[in-house]
Amino acid sequence: MSREKALTKRGVLWLGQTCNLRCFFCYFVDKIADKHHPEHPFMDLEKAKRICRALRTVYGNTSVDIQGGEPTIYPQIFELVGYCASIGLKPTLITNAIVLSNISLCEQFLCAGVHDFLVSVHGLGDVYEKVVGLPGGSEKQMRALYNLQTLGIPFRLNCTLTKEVVHELEDIVTLAKETGARVVNFIAFNPFADQQDKNVRNSENVPSYHTIKAKLTSAIDQLEWCGIETNVRYLPLCIAEERHRKNFYNFQQLSYDPREWDFNSWTWTTRLNQRSSTPELDEPIPILLYDIYEYNDIAFGDTARHGTKAHYMREIDVREHLLKLFSADISKDLLYRQNARLRAEKHCKYEYNQTCHTCSLRLICDGFHNDYASIFGTSEACAILGELIDDPTYFIQHQEKIVE
Numbered sequence: 001m002s003r004e005k006a007l008t009k010r011g012v013l014w015l016g017q018t019c020n021l022r023c024f025f026c027y028f029v030d031k032i033a034d035k036h037h038p039e040h041p042f043m044d045l046e047k048a049k050r051i052c053r054a055l056r057t058v059y060g061n062t063s064v065d066i067q068g069g070e071p072t073i074y075p076q077i078f079e080l081v082g083y084c085a086s087i088g089l090k091p092t093l094i095t096n097a098i099v100l101s102n103i104s105l106c107e108q109f110l111c112a113g114v115h116d117f118l119v120s121v122h123g124l125g126d127v128y129e130k131v132v133g134l135p136g137g138s139e140k141q142m143r144a145l146y147n148l149q150t151l152g153i154p155f156r157l158n159c160t161l162t163k164e165v166v167h168e169l170e171d172i173v174t175l176a177k178e179t180g181a182r183v184v185n186f187i188a189f190n191p192f193a194d195q196q197d198k199n200v201r202n203s204e205n206v207p208s209y210h211t212i213k214a215k216l217t218s219a220i221d222q223l224e225w226c227g228i229e230t231n232v233r234y235l236p237l238c239i240a241e242e243r244h245r246k247n248f249y250n251f252q253q254l255s256y257d258p259r260e261w262d263f264n265s266w267t268w269t270t271r272l273n274q275r276s277s278t279p280e281l282d283e284p285i286p287i288l289l290y291d292i293y294e295y296n297d298i299a300f301g302d303t304a305r306h307g308t309k310a311h312y313m314r315e316i317d318v319r320e321h322l323l324k325l326f327s328a329d330i331s332k333d334l335l336y337r338q339n340a341r342l343r344a345e346k347h348c349k350y351e352y353n354q355t356c357h358t359c360s361l362r363l364i365c366d367g368f369h370n371d372y373a374s375i376f377g378t379s380e381a382c383a384i385l386g387e388l389i390d391d392p393t394y395f396i397q398h399q400e401k402i403v404e
């Protein structure tokens with residue numbers, strides 16, 4: 001366990017939006033449903049390897065989260081896992097774990113060199129099956145967790161905070177304890193990517209922050225009592241009890257979680273060419289050069305559709321960026337913090353309540369996602385009075401994390 005906070009070196013790879021489940025809140029729900037979407041089919045192994053090689057050699061990443069869709073159904077997954085392990089890129093699979101209900105496949109992942117699994121537990125029993133659309137799915141997932149435990153393969157849990165799952169948090173804590181999960185992440189149900197224009201979210205399936213707080217506080221206490229690392233993402237910092245502010249990650253804190261993604265390589269892998277099965281790859285670009293190219297309108301054609309100017313790059317001062325680029329003094333932490341703010345303010349359009357202006361955490365807190373604000377408003381904001389805090393790691397530096 002360590003309290004050291006350094007910029008993450010974890011990259012992310014999307015193999016293609018092909019999946020064996022249909023979670024209603026999936027960020028890629030359209031791409032998964034549409035077989036003709038350019039991001040739907042899995043890319044070939046050679047392309048996946050080229051992306052991983054760039055993550056390791058250009059961006060200096062040392063871990064990678066491999067996603068599909070569902071990466072366990074990627075035909076050459078064992079070979080890809082082995083390749084990543086061989087080049088010093090520890091492979092994690094973000095998975096629904098349905099395939100892992102077969103223990104012999106778990107053994108194959110172990111032999112291939114998988115580092116760990118990040119399993120999406122979006123509910124238990126009927127709630128899970130309703131969320132993911134697979135009758136019998138929960139039982140398979142439970143079997144998978146016990147398989148991993150039996151074989152000693154490390155795993156962590158992701159739990160998206162929909163309205164129904166909030167009432168199961170105590171049981172999910174018990175599951176984490178019984179199966180030996182190393183980490184549990186609670187993630188706000190936010191409308192990223194395909195969810196943005198869906199209007200799927202409403203007060204029937206999104207819990208209010210007030211409702212979340214009542215259940216989450218006890219869950220964090222119990223998990224920490226058992227030594228299970230607990231992280232909460234994308235919720236306003238004032239929703240946390242004071243003792244839990246170290247567990248809350250807004251965009252500005254993400255870069256200091258070793259299990260979150262490096263904004264630099266993420267900005268490259270999120271582009272269409274790196275997410276589709278076409279043979280082309282964009283040239284890997286450092287985050288600042290990327291900004292400048294975008295701002296100068298150098299044409300990227302169709303590849304500019306996802307995660308580029310429209311998402312992150314509006315209202316950037318080119319001169320300011322050039323100065324930063326050529327300044328020896330500029331700290332990487334500052335650049336990552338700036339990118340975090342772009343993601344929160346421009347991409348997700350987070351909002352503050354009037355009371356936030358008097359809050360001592362306003363410089364390190366994202367506030368309320370604008371979609372949440374449109375459903376519930378922002379009146380749950382509760383200003384934290386005191387000296388103004390301007391260090392994103394102010395609270396999280398007190399959280400112990402597992403060092404690998």
Ligand code: SF4
Pocket residue numbers: 236237238239352353355356359360361362365366367368381382383384
């Ligand atoms: S800035 Fe606003 S949302 Fe964030 S902690 Fe303060 S009051 Fe809460």
